[in-house]
Amino acid sequence: MEISLNHYLVLSSILFVIGLCGVVIRRNLLINFMCLELMLNAANLALVAVSHFRNSGDGQIMVFFIITVAAAEVAVGLAMIVALYRRRQDVYTDRLNSLKL
Amino acid sequence: MDPVFFYTFAVLAVISAVLVVWNPLARNTVTNAMFLVVTMLSISGLFVLLQAFFMAAVQVIVYAGAVMVLFLFVIMLLDIQAEKKRRLRLGGLISGISLSVATVLIFRNALFAEGGADETTGSMVFEGSTSALGKQLFTQYLLPFEIISVLLLVAMLGVILLSKKELK
Numbered sequence: 117m118e119i120s121l122n123h124y125l126v127l128s129s130i131l132f133v134i135g136l137c138g139v140v141i142r143r144n145l146l147i148n149f150m151c152l153e154l155m156l157n158a159a160n161l162a163l164v165a166v167s168h169f170r171n172s173g174d175g176q177i178m179v180f181f182i183i184t185v186a187a188a189e190v191a192v193g194l195a196m197i198v199a200l201y202r203r204r205q206d207v208y209t210d211r212l213n214s215l216k217l
Numbered sequence: 218m219d220p221v222f223f224y225t226f227a228v229l230a231v232i233s234a235v236l237v238v239w240n241p242l243a244r245n246t247v248t249n250a251m252f253l254v255v256t257m258l259s260i261s262g263l264f265v266l267l268q269a270f271f272m273a274a275v276q277v278i279v280y281a282g283a284v285m286v287l288f289l290f291v292i293m294l295l296d297i298q299a300e301k302k303r304r305l306r307l308g309g310l311i312s313g314i315s316l317s318v319a320t321v322l323i324f325r326n327a328l329f330a331e332g333g334a335d336e337t338t339g340s341m342v343f344e345g346s347t348s349a350l351g352k353q354l355f356t357q358y359l360l361p362f363e364i365i366s367v368l369l370l371v372a373m374l375g376v377i378l379l380s381k382k383e384l385k
Contacts, residue, residue: 121225122328124263127227129324131219131234131256134316138238141305141370142315146246146292147238153235153284157260160276168267173353176272178277180337180354184365190284194378201295208299210306 122166131158145197145207149190156186222266230259244301246292250285257281271347 131154138151161177167175201207233255240248257280264273354362 117220118223119220119266123223123227124267125264125328127230127351129328130231131260132229133320133324134234134238136320137313137317140316142238143306143309144246144300144301146295146297147249150237150249153280154237154256155255155306155335157257157280160272161260161263164267164269164272165265168269169280174352175304176269176350177353177358179269179272180275180350181361181365183275186306187284188369190287192372192379193357194287195376198291198294199379207295207297212257 121165121169123160128158128162128165131155131161143208143210145200145209145212148209149193149197151187151188156182219266223263226259226262226266230256230263233259239305244303246297246300247289250288252279252294253288254285257285271350 131164135151135154135158138154139148142148160182163175163179163182165174167179197207198214204212208210233252236252237249237256240252257276261273261276261281264270264276
């Protein structure tokens with residue numbers, strides 16, 4: 117059986133939904149962040165698959181940019197988590213419920 | 218041969234993605250991060266199957282290398298002990314699962330709509346060679362490429378500012 121574009125898109129949506137579920141049900145900020153990365157990866161997989169089956173390089177260029185933005189986002193986000201932990205000694209979103217530090 | 222590799226990588230990616238979200242055997246954030254590495258590597262294997270060799274290499278170097286090392290460093294630096302006592306909340310579980318079901322329905326309607334997603338078979342495949350990709354990146358996409366370098370600089374400055382001892 118030939119692997120078609122739909123196979124890749126279904127796999128990518130499964131990974132995306134798992135990541136989304138993780139962001140909602142888990143309370144640990146670090147795990148929420150890892151699930152965000154999982155969702156970005158699912159989108160990357162869909163883009164590369166479409167790029168392959170559509171015979172164009174544009175999707176791969178977009179994935180290149182997404183990976184760069186994700187790296188920047190991880191660096192800033194983890195620095196924020198560390199700064200928050202230094203103030204509050206906590207990484208659980210259900211206890212971080214005040215706007216004032 | 219192709220379907221065997223596809224299903225192997227797909228099953229590996231999905232199982233380890235589930236273990237990233239919730240691991241019943243080990244209550245340790247480092248384990249979750251390690252399973253995320255397995256997911257990233259499987260996705261990079263799928264990139265190889267899609268003949269996106271450069272993207273596969275970047276995926277391994279940037280995600281499995283740099284990003285996950287950063288994650289592990291922060292996890293070990295903070296060393297959260299409360300994770301072992303944590304249980305999943307019922308309210309969060311219900312909202313998460315209902316949101317997932319809603320998203321699955323949206324995806325299903327998008328992917329299996331009548332007359333949607335016309336099938337293009339892989340007979341005429343894009344040669345994902347690095348030189349073709351680089352040529353496109355430095356001609357057609359030169360401006361976004363430059364903007365993204367500024368973005369990286371801004372992120373670096375932001376991280377330095379955030380990690381100072383006292384924010385004024």
